[in-house]
Amino acid sequence: MxxxxxxxxxxxxxxxxxxxxxxxxxxxxxxxxxxxxxxxxxxxxxxxxxxxxxxxxxxxxxxxxxxxxxxxxxxxxxxxxxxxxxxxxxxxxxxxxxxxxxxxxxxxxxxxxxxxxxxxxxxPLAVLTASEAPIYGRFGYGMAARQLSLDIASRRVRLATPPVDSDEVELSLEDPYKALDACEELYARLLPQRPGMMARENGWELVPLLDPPAWREGSSPVECVIARVDGKVVGYARYSVAVEWSRTNTAEGTVRVRDIEAEDPRAYAALWRFILETDLTSRVIAPNRPADEALLHLVSDVRHCTPTVLDSLYVRLVDLPRALCARTYAAAIDMVLEVGDGFAPWNQGRWRLTGDGEGAVCTRTHDAPDLSLDAAALGSAYLGGVTFTELAAAGRVRAHRPGALATATAAFSSASAPWMPFAFCRSLLPRL
Incomplete structure (x- = not known):
């Protein structure tokens, strides 16, 4: 102004x-x-x-x-x-x-x-999902999380034997609203394990259940299956089913998956087996799954899953030192980042980042830079799903000393791929 x-x-x-x-x-x-x-x-x-x-x-x-x-x-x-x-x-x-x-x-x-x-x-941070991908890079947002879209020919795949006995898992069909508290307790336990997930509070837990009849396009109302082991809820799936019939009177229905969450490999395998074996269906669509979806290592033939990688969450560091100190690092790091940020000039300049698995310190410095990059590239790397090595290959990061890229890539990495599982904008509402 x-x-x-x-x-x-x-x-x-x-x-x-x-x-x-x-x-x-x-x-x-x-x-x-x-x-x-x-x-x-x-x-x-x-x-x-x-x-x-x-x-x-x-x-x-x-x-x-x-x-x-x-x-x-x-x-x-x-x-x-x-x-x-x-x-x-x-x-x-x-x-x-x-x-x-x-x-x-x-x-x-x-x-x-x-x-x-x-x-x-x-x-410290701002995030968004873009209805049009080219718009927000000029404002310092970088694509930091991907999502996997699956279109599975379910009659042509089977699940490999899971690493543990899934027969110990008890599945039950339950009202999605009555089961909501148990599902959200599980979601909250899973939250720290994957970057990019948002805490669902104060009404946000209702967003995944949005199910207006005008959006169903012939599908059933949303359904919910709960997985328990020794009486404890360890997984859930929410989905809908649209049954269609061929000219030969053969059912060719589609299961549309909204959520599958599990903290136990047995529950995870049991839930996917339940979905893939749904009666009267031959297709499963799961439009928003994490990029490291374990299902691809359980199915007999991944080629019948048609995985498509899409952009998802875009991250912008608003307060650079606070944001970099808010996370921990998978390997020790001590380097100088030279950051260009014309849209948020308070972030521009050279920053020494020192950190490890316990925490980090980030302060301004006049020392020579180890890496140079812009704010959008740093936003892309922040959650660990996009590496400095791949950004450098695209010309988005410049290294000034040998080994700097490898050090930064190792330090910023995440054990789980970042993922945003629910919608906070119109472009990712649970319409399938």
Missing amino acids: SPTGELVTHGCQLPDWDVQALPPDQWQPFYAAVLGAFHEPEPDEVTALWGSLGEPRRCLLVRERGAIVGTAGVFSFRMSVPGGRSVDTAGVSMVSVQAVRRRRGVLTALMRQQIDALQRAGE
Whole structure:
């Protein structure tokens, strides 16, 4: 903003613009503008849930002649990072620009004000999922987690014998809402084990159960199977089934998997066997699974699973030293990172990062750099799912001494691939 309060972007004053914090009583027109930008009507129950989850105080809008032409919001999360800690994270969502106002700097203005507000609040990280992948790199977001989409010809695969006896697992079909507390207790236990997972609190546990009839496209209502060992819930799967019949009166149904979570290999194998052997079906679709999905090592023929790797979570370091100190490191690291960050200049410069499995220290330095990279590349590497070695091969990281890439890759690595299993934006709602 200029000293007079007028918005300034790219050196040009735009007197018709007004970037505002969302007044609490303006949620409905704000959200209507978001829906309009995505060109899609929304069932009332979905709109009601997002209304209950929305944080108006963390939303921004752009007005032009009184009309809302741009929106951006933030949800308050805690995200698991390498080492198992949960870190305050801004979940950026509901970003939209009215079609006739695009390419006029509206998005840049929103992102500028949003990241400045996050920096003032001391928030170390921001994340988002992009409906259009090329948009956010220029604002310092890097693709940090991938998701695997599976399309399985279930009659043509079988599960190999699991490493432990899955017969010890008891499966039961239960009402998804009645089983919700038990499922969420398990989800919370799994949270520290995989970077990128968000704590589900204050209503977010209901998002995976969204199931408006208008979205089912012939599928059953969402169903839930619970896995127990010695009476303890150790896994669950949520799914729906659409049964179709061929001209020869053969059932060719599809199972659409929403979630499979398990903390026990026996439960994991038993749940997948249950899904793959569902009566009257020949296909299983699982559109959002982690990149290191263990199922690919259990099936008899991975070629009938048609795994497709997609981009998922994008990470932006808002407060670089706090973010780097919030996680731990898989191997000892002591190196200088030279970071370019024109959109968040407080991060720009040289930083000495010293850390190990116990913690880290990150301070400014004038020492010669070991690695040079921009903010988006650092965001990509942050959760351990994208390596410095692959970023360097793409020209995104430059090494200034031998061994620096290998050291950074080893230190930033994660035992589990980062993954974001549930939706906090419209592009990843549980529609299958």
